[in-house]
Amino acid sequence: MCGIVGLFLKDKALEPRLGELLSDMLITMTDRGPDSAGIAIYGAGAPGKVKITAQSADPENEFKGLVAELELAGVAADVTLKSTHAVIEIAEDAVADTRAFLARKGLRVMGAGESVEIYKEVGLPKDVVARFDIRAMGGTHGIGHTRMATESAVTTLGAHPFSTGADQCLVHNGSLSNHNNLRRVLVKQGMKFETQNDSEVAAAYLTSEMAGGKDLGQALTSALDDLDGFFTFVVGTKDGFGVVRDPIACKPAVMAETDQYIAFGSEYRALVNLPGIETARVWEPEPATVYFWDHGKAA
Structure with missing residues (x-):
């Protein structure tokens, strides 16, 4: 329905x-x-920036140290945590590297863009x-x-x-x-x-x-x-x-x-x-x- x-x-x-x-x-x-x-x-949205909303079934462990892990992967990011979701703000030229990092960690992408945030x-x-x-x-x-x-x-x-x-x-x-x-x-x-x-x-x-x-x-x-x-x-x-x-x-x-x-x-x-x-x-x-x-x- x-x-x-x-x-x-x-x-x-x-x-x-x-x-x-x-x-x-x-x-x-x-x-x-x-x-x-x-x-x-x-x-x-911020000029030149993209937000990726990621989800985890185990946010307490998988989101711990996320900013530092992204930095080690060569991505500078600001991260806002909301329950099982993390909104990761990055430079628009870092989208591919960030998605690859999230895939390696097994984190799910809910959505991405300059202005959208998706929570589900x-x-x-x-x-x-x-x-x-x-x-x-x-x-x-x-x-x-x-x-x-x-x-x-x-x-x-x-x-x-x-x-x-x-x-x-x-x-x-x-x-x-x-x-x-x-x-x-x-x-x-x-x-x-x-x-x-x-x-x-x-x-x-x-x-x-x-x-x-x-x-x-x-x-x-x-x-x-x-x-x-x-x-x-x-x-x-x-x-x-x-x-x-x-x-x-x-x-x-x-x-x-x-x-x-x-x-x-x-x-x-x-x-x-x-x-x-x-x-x-x-x-x-x-x-x-x-x-x-x-x-x-x-x-």
């Missing part, structure tokens, strides 16, 4: 509250999928939100997901959001029927997969399309032709936020827009505590229709 939420802020005055607002939205969706949850927060774990949304102190985080936009596993195991890697490109991630409600064929095509293109989840394939597909020069709106439009099944996608990129439903649109979805924000929820109740919701323009996104917003651009 799953519950998905997204919030794109137009009013800078709300940016310090992004984590708080998105957390409340996601927790409201708990009964749509209580086995795991995740949130991606997009905030201001097994457990209820309220517990995931609390363990990573999401409420205290500010930013410009974010997406979240609470999962009911139907296609693959209940694991940290199987939780959403899925990120397969820099500053890009996806949450999904539904099921794809042609993901195995598409996975084989993407593997031939050089894409790597860490789970059997069909949603990871959808994320990789969009990464591939955007690497070919398409913007988010164009990549989501292509997905309507190339992906079979039933789905609602909410996607985050460095600059924005997009939504698309399959042509049947059997999964529930609602959106709201005010002068301050654009919000998405699997159900309206996810939106009821947003400021000014009583005067928002509220609508159900149309089937096979792409909605996306970035800085000054909408479709």
Whole structure:
């Protein structure tokens, strides 16, 4: 079943509250999928820097001395520890070396980019939100997901959001029927997969399309032709936020827009505590229709 939420802020005055607002939205969706949850927060990045969010099943031991180990590997890094996750900030030319180091240590990469931080774990949304102190985080936009596993195991890697490109991630409600064929095509293109989840394939597909020069709106439009099944996608990129439903649109979805924000929820109740919701323009996104917003651009 799953519950998905997204919030794109137009009013800078709300940016310090992004984590708080998105957390409340996601927790409201708990009964749509209580086995795991995740949130991606997009905030201001430092020029010339990249953040890699890594996860460990044994953070007490594996994160101990992480800065010193990275230095020995030739990587200067600032590290912020949050429960089972570590946000590693490095120079943009050190990404490959850092990823190689993390792979040697057996640490999992949740996401990477100039502005995104991704936190996900097994457990209820309220517990995931609390363990990573999401409420205290500010930013410009974010997406979240609470999962009911139907296609693959209940694991940290199987939780959403899925990120397969820099500053890009996806949450999904539904099921794809042609993901195995598409996975084989993407593997031939050089894409790597860490789970059997069909949603990871959808994320990789969009990464591939955007690497070919398409913007988010164009990549989501292509997905309507190339992906079979039933789905609602909410996607985050460095600059924005997009939504698309399959042509049947059997999964529930609602959106709201005010002068301050654009919000998405699997159900309206996810939106009821947003400021000014009583005067928002509220609508159900149309089937096979792409909605996306970035800085000054909408479709």
